[in-house]
Amino acid sequence: MSTSHPGDWVLLNIHAYLGKRRNATTASATTRDHQTIEGPPPFSPASSARRKISSFSVSPSIVNPTTSPRQKTPDYFIYRAHTKREPSLQRLSRPHPFFHDDDVGLLSRGHHYTIAALIATPTLNVFHLHRFHSEIGTWTYTKVSVGEPQQSGFPSLLIPNNCSRLLHHDTSTVMAIGGEGGTMGWVDLWRGILFCDLLRDEPTLRAVPLPLPLDLVSCNNGLGVQLGCPNSRRAIAFIKKGGSNTEDCLKLVHLEANATRHSPP
Template sequence: MATVGSCSGHEEEDVLLDGHAYIGNKPNHTTAVDFTRNFERLVASFWRAPPPLPSTLYVYSPDISDPAAFSEAPRIIRMVRGFILFRVVIRSRHRFCIPMEDFDYFVYNVHGRALYRITNPAPLSFHDDVVGLLPRPFRTSARCSVAALVPTPNPSVFALHVFHSNIGRWASTQVVLKDPQQDFPIKIPRNARRLLSHYPSTVITIGGEGGTMGWVDLWRGILLCDILSPDPVLRGVPLPLPRVLFKPDGEISSDHFGCPKPFRRITFINRPDGRPCLRFVDLDVSCTRLPDEDESGRPSFWFDSWSVITWSNFKMSNSFDDWKNDCMPVHADIIILKEQMRMQLLEYKLLRKKPSQDSKSVSTNADWKLENLWVSQPTPSMLPPNIVYLIARAEFMHPKAYVLAVDMIKREVHGVTEFGTMRELAPDIICIPGSVSPA
């Protein structure tokens, strides 16, 4: 399968990127300039750091003296092979629920030092989750295609909205689900009927001559579409069954399914051996709601345990059997903590001690457990493929976030670092996998 490749010609490395850019002037060798719709200069600079350290996108306008003119922090929608799609909003009249037409959308080519404002899609309307980015093979430009897939009342028909930078406008068409994904191998409980409909929660870019993109419902499956085809259609690829479907005794659960992003993630990888594949990760968390609230008035939870499992898919056909476990599930209580790593986690207050019945017992470092830590948003690494990144917080919804790098083969914490303070309370997405070539 021909796939999207590097636009720089260099070997690419993983990055972790905060989902919101910072407003500030930090020029470097990647800095690029374009104009907003109101002809204000907009400057973008990318500062790369090796994971688990976060890389940062800085956005700045020399024509705007007051940073408060940015109505909200610039939002990164997608990152693919050194191309970043982001949006900014300046001096919006709306304080909350800013309408789509108020945003300026930009594509930034980190390697080519190119910044390009794309046409606002209004009056079209869609969520960031359904927007994908397809870089085109030009090193010194921001040439690309941007596409959004939106469900319609007919579950077999979707609206496909596509922007090609060489044309400069949005075009819309209806696409048919020609090859629906394979039926679930188990009967889905009534309370889990959400799994029977496809609601995209992220988009992956595969590329190739047809410009293949995948709209992923992280609970359910993938809808693949060749957006460069003159007659695009959709075809389904199932995802591994959610582990929350199964109770500890093996019975089928009837739990309701909310947002999947805190628990399931996917990425497309060009492996070092040349084989392209999908890599999928599932986080299973067991927690208990406590009767009291925390100091901020938010719900309080005690986390009993968590485990991570990863799958790879080299065929990408319409079969559950294509998914192969990379290794056995890694449970928090068997993850190895070397003494230096344990001390660092204690310093960050990321190890928790379960309350003891014996208040006179003496606590040791070993009493503080990793399994009682609140983790979310598992992110599969592109390089190396055996690492999974987890967002970790000392308490539920605590504003300070850290990144744990867990080696799934060695079953140990490979690294930990402060990721920053979450500036948006909605836990949408703050950890974006991407890849860029090193400077």
């Protein structure tokens, strides 16, 4: 990648390491128990080696959570690379309650950013929305809900017991859409997307269905199969085309695996 015309994003190493490996992109910070770490990710100590995207320009992005042996919940850091000064690594205030990595997304807004986590509650279709706006510097909490699936665009379909995973939203990935309202989408790749405008004073959820995996629901003589993690079968991307004659869109890929058992010779 040319250093004179850097791209907007760069994918960094996905493997954690121990020890110091500094270069021009390295920044330092401390955990809440005063241990020194270095980024960009992955970094140590005891880094959870998840793949993350970090910004190569001034736009920010979540880098990686890190947990020391004495910590029960991870710290979260923002890594920012700058063109005119050294990169920085900033520890965020501790989120409460703790959320899983798959529940959280980051919306870049020029020199500011918003982090949001959507956490399910015991009540169906009711969620807790936690937001962190960089210009405010603290987490805020809002209860948000979405209508019943039949009222939210999801088709009415008899779901067999083996496919009961389709009856509730379980986030697979989070997409930052942006726009005036700062839209973010929490994607359940088997079921649908919950969109939320993070910059609204009173955010609400909008449910958009994805094509159901009818091949898995209808197989096994109508009994269906257990639906596990969809990441090996499905993927989705937000395509920002730009231009006055083109429209942004979402593209979903679904893989149907067909296998034939051969008898031994």
